[in-house]
Amino acid sequence: MPSHKLLELETHSWPGSYGDSAEPRMGFFTDTSICIGCKACEVACKEWNHVPDSLQGFSGKSYDNTTALGANDWRHVAFIEQRKPLGAEAAAEDLVQAAERASATDGWGLQTYQDGEGVRWLMASDVCKHCTSAACLDVCPTGALFRTEFGTVVVQEDICNGCGYCVPACPFGVIDKREDDGRVWKCTLCYDRLREDMEPACAQACPTNSIQFGELGELRERAEKRLEQMAAAGQTEARLYGADSEDGVDGFGAFFLLLDEPEVYGLPPDPVVTTRNVGQVWAGVFAGAAALGAGIAAAFIGGRK
Amino acid sequence: MRGERIRERSMVPRAEPQSYYGQPVLKEPVWTPEIPFYFYTGGLGGSSAMLALVAELRGNSKLARRAWLVALGGVTASPALLISDLGKPSRFLNMLRMFKVTSPMSVGSWILSGSGAFTAIAVGSEFTGLYPALGRAAKVNAALLGLPLATYTAGLVSNTSVPVWHNARFTLPIVFAGSSAASSGAAAAALTPLRHAGPARRLAVGGAVTSVAAALTMEKTLGEIGEPYSRGVSGKLTRLAGGLSLAGAALMAARGGSSRGAAIAAGAVITAGVITERWAVFRAGFQSANDPKYTVGPQRARIERGETRGAARRAQAGA
Numbered sequence: 305m306p307s308h309k310l311l312e313l314e315t316h317s318w319p320g321s322y323g324d325s326a327e328p329r330m331g332f333f334t335d336t337s338i339c340i341g342c343k344a345c346e347v348a349c350k351e352w353n354h355v356p357d358s359l360q361g362f363s364g365k366s367y368d369n370t371t372a373l374g375a376n377d378w379r380h381v382a383f384i385e386q387r388k389p390l391g392a393e394a395a396a397e398d399l400v401q402a403a404e405r406a407s408a409t410d411g412w413g414l415q416t417y418q419d420g421e422g423v424r425w426l427m428a429s430d431v432c433k434h435c436t437s438a439a440c441l442d443v444c445p446t447g448a449l450f451r452t453e454f455g456t457v458v459v460q461e462d463i464c465n466g467c468g469y470c471v472p473a474c475p476f477g478v479i480d481k482r483e484d485d486g487r488v489w490k491c492t493l494c495y496d497r498l499r500e501d502m503e504p505a506c507a508q509a510c511p512t513n514s515i516q517f518g519e520l521g522e523l524r525e526r527a528e529k530r531l532e533q534m535a536a537a538g539q540t541e542a543r544l545y546g547a548d549s550e551d552g553v554d555g556f557g558a559f560f561l562l563l564d565e566p567e568v569y570g571l572p573p574d575p576v577v578t579t580r581n582v583g584q585v586w587a588g589v590f591a592g593a594a595a596l597g598a599g600i601a602a603a604f605i606g607g608r609k
Numbered sequence: 610m611r612g613e614r615i616r617e618r619s620m621v622p623r624a625e626p627q628s629y630y631g632q633p634v635l636k637e638p639v640w641t642p643e644i645p646f647y648f649y650t651g652g653l654g655g656s657s658a659m660l661a662l663v664a665e666l667r668g669n670s671k672l673a674r675r676a677w678l679v680a681l682g683g684v685t686a687s688p689a690l691l692i693s694d695l696g697k698p699s700r701f702l703n704m705l706r707m708f709k710v711t712s713p714m715s716v717g718s719w720i721l722s723g724s725g726a727f728t729a730i731a732v733g734s735e736f737t738g739l740y741p742a743l744g745r746a747a748k749v750n751a752a753l754l755g756l757p758l759a760t761y762t763a764g765l766v767s768n769t770s771v772p773v774w775h776n777a778r779f780t781l782p783i784v785f786a787g788s789s790a791a792s793s794g795a796a797a798a799a800l801t802p803l804r805h806a807g808p809a810r811r812l813a814v815g816g817a818v819t820s821v822a823a824a825l826t827m828e829k830t831l832g833e834i835g836e837p838y839s840r841g842v843s844g845k846l847t848r849l850a851g852g853l854s855l856a857g858a859a860l861m862a863a864r865g866g867s868s869r870g871a872a873i874a875a876g877a878v879i880t881a882g883v884i885t886e887r888w889a890v891f892r893a894g895f896q897s898a899n900d901p902k903y904t905v906g907p908q909r910a911r912i913e914r915g916e917t918r919g920a921a922r923r924a925q926a927g928a
């Protein structure tokens with residue numbers, strides 16, 4: 305059963321609605337500082353989940369030819385080339401620090417994302433965030449999107465009617481409609497594998513352990529340590545994204561360690577679940593309805609009939 | 610300190626928010642062109658039902674009967690348009706599996722179903738004379754459900770992450786209330802003999818003017834997020850909608866009471882204006898979702914103003 309930090313990880317219907325059959329909340333910690341951009345995660349996901357191919361050809365965006373998450377791309381590896389001197393050495397104030405940082409990079413593999421000649425390469429494998437407060441799930445009128453016993457967010461394809469509401473509701477642009485079948489698709493956090501006690505395909509395939517799968521509470525602790533280690537090594541640009549329960553979606557089930565602002569990776573810096581304001585939305589609707597009623601009544605005043 | 614230098618640098622306001630190769634953060638809506646027409650038919654049907662009920666209570670049965678028929682037309686066309694968007698009829702039934710207040714689409718499907726049923730009963734009873742008591746109850750229900758039927762679609766699009774819609778959650782329902790009033794007034798004014806059509810004409814004129822004024826207010830209060838309403842396709846549609854609505858309203862006000870032909874022409878121009886307005890709102894959502902600056906800009910600004918930390922957090926200083 306979910307242990308310590310349970311309260312913090314709680315969602316609207318997990319673990320509550322599962323009672324004794326609730327499993328620990330599972331998630332991903334994607335540490336982009338050790339991603340090598342091999343795309344094994346993308347391939348493994350497609351293979352296991354029978355996701356149709358989505359050849360985009362040459363995109364002109366570094367080594368990225370998937371370009372974005374979508375109905376047929378549940379993992380997307382972003383490639384960012386930055387022309388700025390940000391290697392450990394360039395940042396060092398003096399030679400002693402430089403030496404320290406160089407040994408830190410050796411020790412923890414900080415070097416994987418960088419290249420020489422003043423170019424910094426960032427690579428990051430993006431995925432559905434399995435939000436604690438998930439807009440896609442909140443707005444789904446059919447109940448096709450649901451919270452599993454692992455606290456993840458999954459679409460039931462036999463119930464989805466292709467209404468498309470979830471698509472612009474997601475603050476991350478994750479979920480999308482598949483053109484030929486008219487329904488929506490996204491990462492399931494390998495729901496079928498989880499039920500067989502297997503780890504998700506992408507995490508298993510990742511050669512560098514950039515994608516780490518596990519109980520969300522443990523992943524958060526691990527990420528915290530990693531962040532501190534990196535800061536100690538001078539990597540002050542490292543940041544955790546989605547690792548806290550206080551953000552606009554009450555924390556991600558799949559969170560990240562990034563090396564630049566989220567928007568550089570195409571991620572929103574302050575995502576907020578749209579239904580946080582649903583009370584205001586209804587207030588607006590009923591104010592509009594009342595105004596309409598008043599307008600109709602007013603049209604009968606002053607005239608002959 | 611290196612960390613401080615970086616923080617300082619990021620305080621310099623950027624002309625354009627950062628992005629990943631200029632790609633959108635959000636997915637654009639996948640709704641088909643049926644949807645803005647549905648916004649129109651839903652508004653037309655809902656508002657016409659209330660117009661019909663009030664006309665009837667005021668003893669204007671000529672206007673009431675025509676407005677009931679328009680209401681029936683509106684609530685019949687609406688599910689047809691939705692089903693055409695979804696692809697097959699059975700998919701509409703899935704909407705009625707549950708009732709979720711966090712989903713205006715769910716609540717709206719129930720409102721539309723209720724409106725449709727009550728309006729059909731109301732019209733059946735009115736024109737056959739059968740079951741008058743049931744008919745009266747149905748009329749009241751149809752009229753009361755008609756009001757939110759006309760405005761919930763504004764809430765539906767507001768309840769997304771699309772900035773130009775979400776940030777208009779208080780103003781867009783007024784725009785939709787205005788255009789719904791204008792639609793029902795225009796249709797009834799065109800169909801009803803001049804002598805009985807006074808309230809319909811006033812509703813058409815008042816609704817059209819309200820819709821244009823509310824749209825301007827919305828654009829203003831949205832600030833930079835409202836830019837799509839003055840740019841590209843949505844910008845063109847917005848200007849066209851304003852022109853048509855106001856021209857139609859002017860004609861209706863000046864000549865609609867003395868010439869049936871003028872009332873019909875004015876009704877048609879107003880109708881074209883409010884349909885164009887629905888399209889302007891619809892397209893603005895696509896433009897808003899497709900440009901990352903509308904998503905990232907306001908979020909980054911919130912963080913820089915210190916209102917929120919955002920979703921990213923660095924290590925504690927000195928750790």
Ligand code: SF4
Nearest residue numbers: 432433434435440474
């Ligand atoms: S990231 Fe989007 S699709 Fe994934 S759970 Fe959150 S709202 Fe839903």
Ligand code: SF4
Nearest residue numbers: 444464465467468470
């Ligand atoms: S498209 Fe499917 S999953 Fe998305 S909101 Fe509609 S019914 Fe739910």
Ligand code: SF4
Nearest residue numbers: 339340342343345510
């Ligand atoms: S996350 Fe792992 S599998 Fe995916 S591209 Fe990076 S290193 Fe390769």
